[in-house]
Ligand SMILES: *[C@@H]1O[C@H](CO)[C@@H](O)[C@H](O)[C@H]1NC(C)=O
Ligand SMILES: *[C@@H]1O[C@H](CO)[C@@H](O)[C@H](O)[C@H]1NC(C)=O
C-alpha cells in the first residue's frame with residue numbers, strides 16, 4: 105500500500121500548500137495562488153494520508169457524533185448527530201475541496217436518533233431511526249423544517265435494551281415505496297437470532313407508501329418481507345445503481361475461539377454480502393437462500409490462525425466447533441471477506457450517468473477487539489460493470505484500495521478522537537464524496553484529482 109502514497113517529503117510540501125491535500129506544482133504555486141483555499145481546517149490529530157489521485161479536506165468540525173449523511177434537494181447536508189438529532193448544514197463552496205460551513209440548524213431534536221437517515225426521491229419526506237423505531241417526517245428544504253413525525257416501524261429494541269442499536273435505512277431506487285431496515289444482534293453471539301421470528305440480525309423490507317399507512321407502525325419482527333438473516337450487524341447497505349442488487353457490509357463477531365483455541369485477532373473476517381434484488385412480496389423470496397450464517401457460521405480471514413483452518417480458502421464459513429462446519433454448507437457465504445475487526449459502517453456506489461458502475465466506497469470505522477488496531481480508513485472496491493459484482497475473487501485478500509487512512513494506525517486504538525473514524529457517506533451533485541467521522545465530530549470531503557499526501 106505504501107506505493108500508493110507520496111513520499112514523506114512530498115507530503116510535507118503538500119501540507120504547506122493552502123488547500124488541504126490538493127497536490128499542486130510547487131514551482132508555480134505560492135501561498136497567494138488564486139487556487140489557494142482561505143478556509144482550511146486542520147484536524148487536531150495526525151491528518152489522514154490521502155492516496156495518489158485523490159484529495160481530501162476537513163470542512164466541518166464540532167459536530168456531535170455525526171453518523172448518517174444525506175443531501176437534500178437544495179444541496180444542503182443533513183447529518184444525524186447521534187444522541188442529539190438531525191442537523192442541516194449549508195456550505196460556502198469555492199470549488200474542489202475548498203468548502204466551509206455557512207449555516208447550521210438543528211431540524212429534529214431527538215436524542216434517540218443514532219444513525220439511520222433517508223430522504224424520499226422528491227425530497228419531501230425524511231426517514232430517521234432510533235434503536236426502537238423508524239419515523240417519517242414531512243420535510244421542507246426551504247423553511248428547513250421537519251414536521252408531522254409518524255412511526256412507521258417499531259419493536260426494534262433488544263429486550264436487554266443494549267446490543268447493536270443502529271437501524272440503517274435504505275430507500276430502494278428501483279422500488280421507491282420500499283424501505284430496507286437493517287437490525288443487528290442483541291449480543292456478540294446472539295443465539296435467539298437463530299429463529300427467524302426473532303427479527304434479529306436481519307434486513308427486512310417495508311412498503312411505506314401512503315396506501316399502506318393502515319399498517320403503520322409495522323412490527324419489525326413480523327412485518328415487512330425478510331431480505332436476509334444471519335447477519336450479525338450489517339450497518340452499510342446499498343443498492344447497485346444498474347442491477348438493483350442489494351449489497352451489505354457486516355461487522356462480525358468479537359473474541360471468537362475455534363475448538364477452544366483463541367483465533368480472534370484475525371478472525372472472523374468482516375463480510376461483503378450479496379442479497380439480490382429487493383423482494384416486494386414474500387413470494388419473491390421463496391427460493392432465495394438468505395441465511396448468511398450468524399451466529400453459527402463465520403467467515404475465515406486468516407487460515408494460519410489455527411491448524412483446523414489451514415487448508416480452507418479465505419471466506420470459507422466455519423463454525424466455532426470444527427465438528428459443526430457441515431452446518432455451514434447450507435449458509436450463504438460472503439462475496440468478499442475483509443480483515444477482522446475493521447468495522448465497515450457504510451457502503452456507497454457513486455452516482456452513475458451512463459449506468460456503468462465501476463466501484464463502491466466503504467468506510468472502516470476501526471477496531472477495538474484487536475491488539476494491533478485495524479481499519480480507520482476509507483477504501484474503494486472495484487466492481488465489474490458487466491457482472492455487477494466485485495472484480496475480486498471470493499477468496500481475495502487485497503480487494504480494497506485505501507483512499508484515506510491513518511498515518512499510524514497503531515495509535516488509533518482506544519484513543520477516542522485520536523484518529524478519523526469514518527461512518528456515513530454521501531455524494532453531492534458534483535460527485536464529491538462527503539464522509540462523517542463520529543469520534544472526531546467532523547465531516548470531510550474527498551474527490552479525485554489530487555496527488556495524495558496529507559489531508560487538510
Ligand atoms: C404497498 O401497499 C399498498 C397497500 O397495501 C399496495 O396498494 C401497494 O401496491 C403496495 N406497493 C407495492 C409496490 O407493493
Ligand atoms: C410490539 O411487540 C409487543 C410484544 O410482542 C406487542 O404486544 C405489540 O403489539 C408490538 N407492537 C406492534 C406495533 O406490533
Ligand SMILES: *[C@@H]1O[C@H](CO)[C@@H](O)[C@H](O)[C@H]1NC(C)=O
Pocket residue numbers: 423424425428
Ligand atoms: C454445534 O451444533 C450443535 C447442533 O446444532 C449445537 O447444539 C452446538 O451448540 C454447536 N456447537 C457450537 C460450539 O456452536
Ligand SMILES: *[C@@H]1O[C@H](CO)[C@@H](O)[C@H](O)[C@H]1NC(C)=O
Pocket residue numbers: 457458459460
Ligand atoms: C461511464 O462513465 C465513467 C465516468 O463517469 C467512465 O469512467 C466510464 O468509462 C464510462 N463507461 C462507459 C461504458 O461509458
